[in-house]
Amino acid sequence: MTSTALARFANEPVLELRRAAVRARLGEALAGVDALLPLSVPVMIGESTRAGDELLSSDPGEPERVVARAAAAREDEVLAAVAEARAGFAAWRRTPARERAAALVRAAAWMRERRLELAALEVRECAKPWPEADADVCEAIDFLEYYARAAVELDAGAPLVQVPGERNELRYLPRGVAAVISPWNFPIAIPCGMTAAALATGNAVVLKPAEQSPACGLRIVEALRAGGVPPAAISLLPGEGDVGAGLVRHPDVATIAFTGSLAVGLEINRAAAELQPGQLAIKRVIAELGGKNCVIVDADADLDEAVPGIVGSAFAYAGQKCSAASRVLVHDAIADRLIERVAGAAGVLVVGQAEQLGTEVPPVIERAARDRIDRYAALAASEGRIVARAEPVPEQGWFCAPTVAVDLPPDSAVLNEEVFGPLLTIERVRDVEHAMDVVDRLPYALTGGLFARDPTTVRYVRERTPVGNLYVNRGITGAKVGRQPFGGNRLSGNGLKAGGPGYLLAFVEPQAFTENTVRHGLVV
């Protein structure tokens, strides 16, 4: 591969599903994936692989259907994987940035050729409805392409002040072995993004995908290796929490990129702070955690836009997005009208299997999730008032009825804890300032929304909000790489923005170089 300059970054276009001819291709892709089930997902350490079936992933819409039989990495395999990564790092860091970028771009091409097949796998393994599954694959491609370019730019270093007689340079060097611990809700995009960022900057990666989506994790490793990333630089450790914990504690793991729950994120932060025997570097944790995302609706909002924006943000993919809307704070003057319209719209949400086009609310990921969400819905019913519940839901699969609740007391757990399911609450506020007081009291600060038309109001909220991503007069999910760099503040994460200009800085350490160029009083 020649290292010619890469074309300017552009987002991978999602499928134009409004065209019948495009929709017609989906069924075949799904049948193709179904014919391969169950997939086998091995532990992959460098060139060696070990198959196993200690871990099963299943179709949330039809739990008897096994999607993947995966090996669960053992303790010795965690050690072996990190050792392999250390060895791989030595060579990968010396590979010129342009060549590393070229490998990622080829991995993107590999995924692009298999877009429908990859999306179909997400439909099965994570019950992602087609449009969302397709968008996830596109986002994975975007991360590869975007970080490839960003890493080449970063490799040029940064300009410094120069004076006669000395040469000053700043370069960014990879940190070493990175552990990537990823969730199931964006089963290809998120692990692919964190992995691509680490690899693009010259780190070696051990990837531990969510136990619910090991097959999606496997595809990422296949893509990267097919693109030319050396096997030693990217290993795959399917498994449960113990595998992640083992990686976090390992003295040779320098960087931990994690996306998941607040509880696990805090535990990783704590464990990473403890110095292990033989550890040479302070571990860096990149954490993208939960949210309790509020949408503010001012009295002058266009409800024709606000209602679909809110309903889509709250219920698409059954609310299982860290960016999803969970609380609406609406101005008293229009509260009745908004509640009536949101309730009416939520009541006719299409609840169904992910493979059916038109499905808005698919089953949630697993039984435990369904039980947890149902408990919150029951709590909402006892502490407040349910104004919409799209029932009945299909019997087979982990379905939760989309629910809208109002009149909850301010200290209700439903208003303060992350539910991560199709449950939306609506509260009345006196005005936007009152709404901002509510937002400001929350420990989470991931996404936020505002429907308002007065530019003064927009400016006020923008200046006051603590959230990492504020969306005005649109839905609050669906961040695009390069357009909406994504990540939260406060307890929602450490503020780094995936898919944004600064993200790669988390995976490198700067090195300042100064050489005296004066010899015998002469500048040479």
Next chain:
Amino acid sequence: MPELEPEIHRVGEQLAASFPSSVRHPVRALDARAMELASRDRELRAALFRFVDVVPACRSPDDVARHLRDFVDEVPDVPSSLAAAMRIADVRAARPALGAAAAAGVKHMAHRFIVGETPRDAVKVLRALWERGVASTVDLLGEATVTPAEANVYAGRCLEALEQLAAETPGWPERPVLERDCSGPLPRVNGSVKISALTPLLRADAPSIGERDAAERLRPLLRRARDLGAHVHIDMESLDSREAVLELVLELLDEQEFETGPSAGVVLQAYLRDSPEQLATVLDWAHDGSRLPPLQVRLVKGAYWDHELVEARQQGWPTPVFEVKADCDRNFEALTRTLLDARPQVRIAIASHNLRSVSHAIAYNRLSGGEDRDLELQVLRGLGDELQDALAANGFRVRTYCPVGDLVAGMAYLVRRLLENTSNESFLHEQASGRALEQLLTAP
């Protein structure tokens, strides 16, 4: 057809001679001074349109004034006269007066495009049009339909409007040009219906869900129209819903109970690159069915150009619309000829304010052996008034699209019309800015 161009010019000149001496620019309804400023300054123009858009959602004259000031504040180089006016908004006591005046201005403008708040209010205007030799189609404006209850309300309003018009129109005087073409009688009652208002379930990636839901509300409407002898025209909106709309209409009209009525129509949008294929689908259907009364096809340029372009750019999709005006105009003429050649299986309505497009349709119709009464011409209330009068004066059948509804409901319509027709590309803009007739009638 070598005689076509000379005939187009003859028709165009004849129509132009019937125009009032100075054609009003569509935005003259806005404060002339403000619009003159706005047309020079993109930012100011955006601010004024955003203001017009928010007026119905404001709670008081004070609130109106505050919004106006805040929008104007966003504009970098506010002309000094406007800045002075805005300082009034900072005086608490004066704010309500400024707000009331501005709201009245917007309302005044809206009334130019919207014939009444209810069908009952509209009847007077519709009758006056009829007496002047102008037919109408009534469009009930509404907020977006996001719930089943809203869909039911809209369907109910449509039924009510048909009933009210059917009760009124028998008392209207005879207007033979408006009431019969070579395929037979034409209903006096004519309503335009939006499928997106008949269901909250239109989804671009799953058209069948919305189709099923809308069918439940469209069937009773078709039945009532059939029994009342009214025409129902199904409007077309953005490309996201096109498949659902066209499939739904053609399937329902195929149902046995609608074999002989009501008179119905669909819309073809010439700005879509694939509109020729769409037309082929419609003509195949019409040819197979040989339905009587024939399906009417309303040919329009299309009103969602910005939306289609923005959506395609944001998603990285190929642009579904022509980006060059001349390409769109040429396609409009090609579709016109295909449609006229397809009679009598379909009835044709050419809906355009472009004198060239209208003259082309009339000329081609004549040269291919059609009678003038076999071609319907349509214009929009408030935008095509001059053309409407010129067409009526020359004995053509012209039908004016008349929106009915309150200010909140009408605002999206109003803003879209204003934006579309004040763009520098629009025919009305060219015409109002004094381009020579010869140039206006030149082939695209």
